[in-house]
């Protein structure tokens with residue numbers, strides 16, 4: 001791939017992104033909302049029966065060892081990966097250029113790589129009431145035993161697709177279509193008002 | 201109604217899209233067997249009980265699923281991946297005409 005200047009990425013949330021404390025925070029802030037702005041968001045898909053080779057390629061390129069099982073994932077701060085469908089994985093890096101690093105590792109015989117770095121927006125919700133607010137949005141079980149650390153889930157909120165990874169005991173990273181991200185963000189802020197929220 | 205996706209686990213029916221009767225056998229596209237096409241388009245078992253159906257987890261992992269649903273009780277008897285070793289909905293995997 002030829003070297004080229006990457007265009008500066010603007011946040012779709014910007015007009016509605018207001019750092020500070022909001023809502024019912026007199027007795028404390030119970031969730032923190034932020035946009036994590038990873039440099040790379042990739043979608044990797046294995047052909048049937050090539051899943052193990054794809055997982056091995058992810059390990060070689062990123063150092064992330066995906067656990068077995070549907071929706072299994074791992075997050076180490078700067079990098080994250082999780083399954084979101086059979087044989088399909090989202091891989092995220094805070095740095096740009098991860099697609100190029102995979103170029104030689106995902107051969108046409110193994111599967112495909114789609115660079116969604118400019119197509120998805122990553123929103124983080126953290127804090128003691130994160131599960132509570134998420135449960136108002138999505139009809140899935142957010143309790144730690146049902147949704148373990150690192151795991152991923154595919155679901156949607158009023159037709160806005162969302163891939164969710166648990167990146168901490170009380171922290172979730174939500175990947176939504178960039179074109180819907182501002183609307184989703186506004187809804188998430190409204191939903192967080194009752195518990196008191198801080199935008200960082 | 202909950203459908204247990206083999207990948208995602210139990211999810212509300214609102215996440216799924218019904219893709220039709222799973223008992224149909226689709227003729228090969230080039231087939232000129234009018235009886236077979238007629239059966240594919242019009243014939244339905246319409247059982248009062250367990251029914252083979254094709255669903256897609258369109259609001260989740262997007263897998264296509266074979267679902268056995270009881271039409272009287274809405275009980276979901278089983279869910280499996282459509283591509284997982286079963287007869288495909290349109291029967292093309294077996295190459296029949």
Ligand SMILES: [Zn+2]
Pocket residue numbers: 205206207208209257260261262263
């Ligand atoms: Zn599913």
